[in-house]
Each structure stands twice: as structure tokens, then as C-alpha cells.
Amino acid sequence: MFTILKGGTVFAPENMGVQDVLIAGQVIARVAPGIEPVPGYGETRVLDVTGRRIVPGFVDQHVHLLGGGGEGGYATRTPEVVLSNIVLAGTTTVVGCLGTDGITRSMAGLLAKARSLELEGISTYIYTGAYEVPPPTITGSVRSDLVLIDKVIGCGEIAISDHRSSQPIPAELARLAAEARVGGLLSGKAGVLHLHVGTGARRLSMIFDIITATEIPVSQFVPTHINRNWDLVNDGIRLTRLGGVIDFTAAESGQPDSLTAAQAILHCLEQGVPIDCMTISSDGQGSLPVFDSQGSMSGLKVAGMTGLHGEVKNLTACGLALSEALRPVTVNPAKILKLYPEKGTLLPGSHADIVVFGDSLAIEHVFAKGRQLVRHGQAVVSGAFS
Structure with a gap:
């Protein structure tokens, strides 16, 4: 499963400017402008985050x-x-x-x-x-x-x-x-x-x-x-x-x-x-x-x-x-804590732990190890007894 976050400003936490982020499974595979789905690689979800900030x-x-x-x-x-x-x-x-x-x-x-x-x-x-x-x-x-x-x-x-x-x-x-x-x-x-x-x-x-x-x-x-x-x-x-x-x-x-x-x-x-x-x-x-x-x-x-x-x-x-x-x-x-570079950054190879900020730095989306847990400010995955 692939996910592309398109058009957001990436803070890794260094300001990398407007970039796309490619998530492959549990990790970040690529951070670059203009990433597009590749036919034959499997299902790819594209999430438009234009004008948003993408942070670890x-x-x-x-x-x-x-x-x-x-x-x-x-x-x-x-x-x-x-x-x-x-x-x-x-x-x-x-x-x-x-x-x-x-x-x-x-x-x-x-x-x-x-x-x-x-x-x-x-x-x-x-x-x-x-x-x-x-x-x-x-x-x-x-x-x-x-x-x-x-x-x-x-x-x-x-x-x-x-x-x-x-x-x-x-x-x-x-x-x-x-x-x-x-x-x-x-x-x-x-x-x-x-x-x-x-x-x-x-x-x-x-x-x-x-x-x-x-x-x-x-x-x-x-x-x-x-x-x-x-x-x-x-x-x-x-x-x-x-x-x-x-x-x-x-x-x-x-x-x-x-x-x-x-x-x-x-x-x-x-x-x-x-x-x-x-x-x-x-x-x-x-x-x-x-x-x-x-x-x-x-x-x-x-x-x-x-x-x-x-x-x-x-x-x-x-x-x-x-x-x-x-x-x-x-x-x-x-x-x-010696968790870097798997944690705390958005560099290729790190775990796809990502927060997308909207207006006023509100939390819109959250991914943990490539899996989306928050969508449009709402939790989409709950614990067993939530």
C-alpha cells in the first residue's frame, strides 16, 4: 500500500519547502516535488494537503x-x-x-x-x-x-x-x-x-x-x-x-x-x-x-x-x-533516546510517523508507521475498549 501526501510544506523538522511525501508501507520512501503514482506498483492513495504543513x-x-x-x-x-x-x-x-x-x-x-x-x-x-x-x-x-x-x-x-x-x-x-x-x-x-x-x-x-x-x-x-x-x-x-x-x-x-x-x-x-x-x-x-x-x-x-x-x-x-x-x-x-533516524524526522527511510497541520496549526491528519489514525481531526482507529 502506497500513500502520497501532495503539495504540503514539509518540516523534517527543517523547512524543506513544498514537497510531496511518498509513504511505502511503514516508512517514508521519498520526499520530492511532483511524486506521482506508478502503474503496476499497487494501490496508491493520494491525499491533497496543499497549503498544509507536514511535520514529524x-x-x-x-x-x-x-x-x-x-x-x-x-x-x-x-x-x-x-x-x-x-x-x-x-x-x-x-x-x-x-x-x-x-x-x-x-x-x-x-x-x-x-x-x-x-x-x-x-x-x-x-x-x-x-x-x-x-x-x-x-x-x-x-x-x-x-x-x-x-x-x-x-x-x-x-x-x-x-x-x-x-x-x-x-x-x-x-x-x-x-x-x-x-x-x-x-x-x-x-x-x-x-x-x-x-x-x-x-x-x-x-x-x-x-x-x-x-x-x-x-x-x-x-x-x-x-x-x-x-x-x-x-x-x-x-x-x-x-x-x-x-x-x-x-x-x-x-x-x-x-x-x-x-x-x-x-x-x-x-x-x-x-x-x-x-x-x-x-x-x-x-x-x-x-x-x-x-x-x-x-x-x-x-x-x-x-x-x-x-x-x-x-x-x-x-x-x-x-x-x-x-x-x-x-x-x-x-x-x-537513540530512536533517531527512525523517529523524529521525515527523511527517507524513517518511520512514516506524520502529522499534517491545517489552519492555526490544528491537527488534521496523523499517520503512525504509515497507517492513518486521524483523518480530518477525527480518530479513525480506536483501542479495543474505546
Whole structure:
């Protein structure tokens, strides 16, 4: 089965101008002007997207596929994510994680959920672990999970600088980073340590201590929720100047003292941080608890999946070129997680994960591995129980 997207402006995410895109099976076969069906090659569908923008599907590196929360008791556990919510947001690749609750939600359950979403049409990966140290695993260790389980690409989300963390010391965190690094080396995966960072005064100090005192490279750490407050953003800027990367959370905009991901990125750009060092994730289906000064939960919301799309629109509304605004949700996370060039780009040979923007960057069409999952803004493929 072949599909030709005709007449759109292609952002790969670099602006390639008006081009046609040929999808052959699950991959992009060609990007060029004037691509026409070839008689005898088989059925070819032609979709006219003249005046539209063709961009890579979003890569969301932090999604609570099984739900999250529970900090307010059993009734505050958030529900599992469903396929339609993911694809309607323009996301075609997700990395699932556990959060505060590594007890009633398990690594085996997370793996099963990731496999089910893959069967329904998108690409899925997972982190092994949860907030606590030592982390829950499937095979007994972070290293062996990475080596033996295809979908495990790193360890996380391990909590630091947060009253909900297990209060790990630098030596424990360094050991986890080393386990993830070696597991990644042996399996050819990223092996990153994905870190939930809270509002505690220590912020990123443990990462700085570890990269100073050990041989573990700064690239092993991917701290997230960096836009919780200005102090944490400034710590993140310091980390990037040492060669590190930082992840902003789209859902943080509703929290006290927090910045939107777009605000944080624009500030970092003004401070000379390269756009390639920054990513955005949704924290999708996770809980967004609000705690008072005594650590008691005073409010709770559920993070949606639409944050990546919203932040791209926010960045462009603030004057950033679309080719740059797309990088934190496409090519940057794909490279950090060693999923590039299959993910995060529209180059020939990459997976046909594609979003077509209409007017005002509205999502009109979504393809995942060549299969159309959204047509004219409506989900056309549903999960088993949607």
C-alpha cells in the first residue's frame, strides 16, 4: 500500500519547502516535488494537503500509560491512557513510566500496556523503575531489563529533590546511572536515567555531584519537570552548559510558581542554551497534585496528552520558527533516546510517523508507521475498549 501526501510544506523538522511525501508501507520512501503514482506498483492513495504543513509525529518521552497519582489515597489514582487521546494530540511515539506508585502499578503491567498500544498502531517504549530507590524491575535489575526486554530503553522516573522520593543519596543515584549506562551499552539503547525533579532546595545538586565525582557522563541523565520554578530552570541552564539536556513538562503551566514549557524554552534560548539541549514531555495521564506547606495534598488534576501540540503553538505564537519549535517534541527526544533516524524526522527511510497541520496549526491528519489514525481531526482507529 502506497500513500502520497501532495503539495504540503514539509518540516523534517527543517523547512524543506513544498514537497510531496511518498509513504511505502511503514516508512517514508521519498520526499520530492511532483511524486506521482506508478502503474503496476499497487494501490496508491493520494491525499491533497496543499497549503498544509507536514511535520514529524511527536515523540513524548514521559507518559503514565497505566495512569499515575494516588498521593491522596486510592480514589486519586488516575486512569490508564487510551489510544485516541494519544493520536489526537499528534503523538505517535510514547515512553511509558511508573511514578509515585510502584506498588499497585507494576512493571509487568506497564510492559503489557505498552505492547497493547503498539498493537493498536503507535510506537511504544518504557522505563524500568518508579520513584523509589531501589527501583522495581522485571528481571531483577536495571541492567538486565535493558539487555533482555526490547521495550526498556532507560530507567525512570526516579524521584529526587521531592518529599515523595525515597531520598536517595548520591552514591545510590550514581549506581543506578551506572547500571542504566552499562545496560544501554550492552543492548545498543540509550540507557538514560530519567529523573523526576521536585521543588526541593537541592534541585539538580546530586547530578552535579555525580558527574564531578565519577566517570559517568552528563549525557546519562535526563531530568524532567525543569520548569517548576525559576531556580530549577537556572540549574537546568547550568547543566546544559556542562553538556547535559533538560526536559520541560507541558502540564506544569497550572502549578504554583511554574512556567509554561514555552516560557522556559524562550528564556533558555535568550541565555544561549542550544535548542538541541531541550525537550518537552506531557506527563500525560499523570496526576498534578498541589501540596500545601505541610506536604498535604490540597488539589489534584490529571495531565492531558495535548501539551506537546499546545507548546509548539505557544512557541510559534511567540515568534519562534516552526522548524525550531518542533525540535523539542520530535528530533531532540528521538536523538536523546537513540530512536533517531527512525523517529523524529521525515527523511527517507524513517518511520512514516506524520502529522499534517491545517489552519492555526490544528491537527488534521496523523499517520503512525504509515497507517492513518486521524483523518480530518477525527480518530479513525480506536483501542479495543474505546
